[in-house]
Amino acid sequence: MSIAQIEQAFIDIAKARFGTHLRTVESLPADWDSETFKRILRLAPGLFVVFGGGAAMDQSTDIRSQWVLLAVTAHASGERARRHGDSREIGAYEIIETAVPLFHDRQVPGVGLIRFEAIENLFTAAIEEQGAAIYGARFSLPMTITAPPPGGTDPLDAFLTFNSTLDAAPADGRPEAEDVVVLPQ
Template sequence: MIIAAVEDQIIARLTAAFAGRLREVAHRPAGTDVATLVRSLLRAPGICIAFQGWQATERPDGTVAAGWKVYLIAANASGEAARRRGDDATIGAYEMLEVAARVLDRWRPASAAGAAVVTLAELVDAAMPAGLDPASFGTSGRSAYALTLAVPLLLTGPDAGPPPTLDPFVTFHADWDVPAHGNVTPPLPAAATDAADTITLPQ
């Protein structure tokens, strides 16, 4: 499963980048509302990621832009400023954002069809569903931000076969038929032409 493989690679890369400074890096079910997601990460500071689906792209053929949300949850009993900026003992949300963006943006997972792109960084509070109290993040001693990550994936199935390949473009040949038409006919190259060009490209 290519989605699970890329998800595991994202988790492994983040785990290595933070080198033990987080208490948890894990995945969560897609569609989990923000408040539940933040509460579920009991071992903050930590990161959880959730697959968001994909959008079709024009090139290369068969490729989609798969999306993940990377939630960065900071915790610090010293207050809101310490949760954002960190202190001598605990990493803050700002540093978590910078480290995660640096190691994920332009990185190519082994199972992907191209490089990942961090398309957005946002404060999670602003995205909370209506009716939920944003102050609950403050009273719980947590601050939450999210990165949106787009990863190109080549979707293949058991009947799709390998992706198409093209041989190197080495030689261009053209047979020209100048009016009145008719002496350049298939099969080509023609036996008699008005003009011909053959170009061999350097390799």
């Protein structure tokens, strides 16, 4: 099972459990910028799946993949409601306390067993100023990174466009060349 398929499995399981209690369940990149943060605030309350990579195991293509489920709330009625919830919206604690037992010891068919590792309060002054609470639940899942089967469809065959930006560190910080190549199909 690919990283994308496992990510989708996390999303599908969470959507089935939380139903309409969350505005969204979707994936996020591991690195955030200010636009990502603004977007997740608009989608709160939500649960966001982040693939965090993984360390190689036994000098093979097996990894101990890391997954983080981010509970994000943005109650207008204050920080306590963001953590505890209120009569109108679910709180970050409720999201995390539902997600941890939902995923811990869950078997991913053909991959392995999801293991709960930790909960982290991702509080910062900037997050608080924006009126949000964010908590992360970290899980691990052993998995194998596999090559496409011989004679099968190569996943790279599906690309229609290749984009490239070349940058030899010019003084003005702008790329020296950019190109888009449309591949024949």
